[in-house]
Amino acid sequence: MKAEALKGHLDALLLATVDGGAEYGYAIREVLRTESGGEFDLPTGTIYPALYRLERGGLIVGQWTKVGVRRRRRCYRLTPAGRRALVAQRASWSKFSTAVSSVLLQERTWSTTT
Amino acid sequence: MKAEALKGHLDALLLATVDGGAEYGYAIREVLRTESGGEFDLPTGTIYPALYRLERGGLIVGQWTKVGVRRRRRCYRLTPAGRRALVAQRASWSKFSTAVSSVLLQERTWSTTT
DNA sequence: GGTTATGGCTAGCATTGCTACTCATAGGCG
DNA sequence: CGCCTATGAGTAGCAATGCTAGCCATAACC
Numbered sequence: 001m002k003a004e005a006l007k008g009h010l011d012a013l014l015l016a017t018v019d020g021g022a023e024y025g026y027a028i029r030e031v032l033r034t035e036s037g038g039e040f041d042l043p044t045g046t047i048y049p050a051l052y053r054l055e056r057g058g059l060i061v062g063q064w065t066k067v068g069v070r071r072r073r074r075c076y077r078l079t080p081a082g083r084r085a086l087v088a089q090r091a092s093w094s095k096f097s098t099a100v101s102s103v104l105l106q107e108r109t110w111s112t113t114t
Numbered sequence: 115m116k117a118e119a120l121k122g123h124l125d126a127l128l129l130a131t132v133d134g135g136a137e138y139g140y141a142i143r144e145v146l147r148t149e150s151g152g153e154f155d156l157p158t159g160t161i162y163p164a165l166y167r168l169e170r171g172g173l174i175v176g177q178w179t180k181v182g183v184r185r186r187r188r189c190y191r192l193t194p195a196g197r198r199a200l201v202a203q204r205a206s207w208s209k210f211s212t213a214v215s216s217v218l219l220q221e222r223t224w225s226t227t228t
Numbered sequence: 229g230g231t232t233a234t235g236g237c238t239a240g241c242a243t244t245g246c247t248a249c250t251c252a253t254a255g256g257c258g
Numbered sequence: 259c260g261c262c263t264a265t266g267a268g269t270a271g272c273a274a275t276g277c278t279a280g281c282c283a284t285a286a287c288c
Contacts, residue, residue, distance in 0.1 A: 001206065001209070001210060002122050002206070003122070003245065003246060003273090003274080004121045004122030004244085004245075004273095004274060004275065005121075005122040005123065005206075005210050006122070006244090006245065007118045007119075007121035007122060007243080007244055007245065007274090007275080007276095008116050008117070008118030008119040008120070008121060008243090008244080009119065009214055010244080010245075012214075012218055013214065013217050013218065016217055016218050016220070017217065024266080024267090025266070025267065025268095026265060026266050026267080027266095032217065035216055035217045035220065036213035036214075036216065036217055037212075037213060037216070039209060039210065039212075039213035040213060040217075042245090042246090043245085043246065043247075043248095044266085044267075044268080045245080045246060045247065045248080045249090045268085045269080046244095046245055046246065047267095048267065048268060048269085049244090049245080049268090049269085050244090050245080052268095053244090067253095067265090067266085068253080068254075069253090070252090070253070071252085071253055071254075071265080071266070072253095072266075072267080073265095073266070073267085074266090074267075089218070090218055090219060092115070092116070092119075093214060093215075093218055093219075094219075095115075095153060096115060096119050096153065097211045097214070097215065098151075098153075099150035099151060099153035099154060100123055100126075100127065100150075100207060100211070101207075101211065102149055102150065102151070103127050103130055103131065103146065103149045103150055103154075104126055104127065104130050104203070104204055104207055105204060105207075105208075106130070106149065117242090117243080117276065117277060118242095118243065118244065118275085118276075120275090120276065121243090121244080121245095121274080121275055121276065122274090122275080124275080124276075138235080138236090139235070139236065139237095140233095140234060140235050140236080141235095156276090156277095157276085157277065157278075157279095158235085158236075158237080159237085159238080159276080159277060159278070159279080159280090160275090160276055160277065161236095162236065162237060162238085163237090163238080163275090163276080164275085164276080166237095167275090181234090181235085181284095181285095182284080182285075183284090183285095184283090184284070185234080185235070185283085185284055185285075186235075186236080186284095187234095187235065187236085188235090188236075
C-alpha cells in the first residue's frame with residue numbers, strides 16, 4: 001500500500017476500532033492488521049500521534065490504566081462527538097469510495113486501449 | 115469531501131480519465147466531476163501540477179495542440195508505463211477499499227455502543 | 229463593452245502519515 | 259544469569275501531496 005493512501009482515512013479507521021470496545025494503541029494496531037486482512041500494518045509512529053490528535057479534537061478520551069504491577073496502558077473511548085464523527089466518516093467513506101470506484105473501475109465501451 | 119481524502123488516489127483517477135481518450139486538464143476536470151457524481155470538483159491547482167507530476171514520472175506524455183486560431187491545449191496520452199501503472203493502481207485501490215470497508219462498515223455483534 | 233466559459237499555470241502552505249529512533253516492563257529460554 | 263522477543267508508549271523531523279489564491283490569455287455570449 002502506498003504511504004499516502006491512508007491520508008484522510010486513518011481517523012475513521014481509528015474511531016471505528018476504538019468503537020469496538022475500550023482499546024489502546026497497541027491493541028488497535030493488532031485489530032487493524034487483522035481486520036484489514038494484513039493491509040494495514042501501521043507503525044506506532046502513525047498510531048500514537050493520531051490518537052493524540054483525536055483526543056485533542058475531542059473525539060476520544062484517554063485514561064491511564066494499570067496492567068500488572070507497574071505497566072500502564074492508555075485506554076480510549078469515543079466521546080459523543082466521536083460517535084457522531086464516526087457516523088459522518090462512514091457516510092463520507094461510502095460516498096468517496098463509490099466515486100473513486102465509478103471512475104477507476106468503470107467499463108468503457110471504447111476501452112480497447114489501443 | 116475532506117481535502118486529504120484524495121491523497122494517494124488522485125494519480126489513479128487521472129490515469130483512468132486520460133485512459134478514456136486523449137484528454138487535457140480542463141476536460142479531465144469536467145469528466146471527473148461528472149463521473150464521480152459531483153464528488154470530485156477539483157481546483158485547477160490540483161489538476162495541473164498533478165498532470166505535471168505524472169508526465170515527469172513518465173506515465174503520460176503531453177503534446178500541445180491548437181484549438182481554433184491561437185488557442186492551445188495540452189493533450190495527454192498514457193505511456194506503456196502509465197498503462198501498467200493504471201492496472202496496478204486499480205488493483206491497489208480494490209485491496210485498499212476492501213480493507214477500509216471491512217474495518218469501517220463491519221457489523222459488530224456487541225455493537226450496542228453503550 | 230462586460231461577463232462568463234475555456235484553457236493553462238504557479239508559489240507557498242497545511243496536513244498528515246512515515247521513518248527512525250528512545251524508553252520501560254514482562255516473559256521465555258538456553 | 260543473560261539475551262531475545264513481546265508488550266506498551268512516545269517523539270522529532272521529514273516527505274509527499276493536494277489546496278489556496280492568485281495570475282494570464284482567448285473565446286463566446288449578451
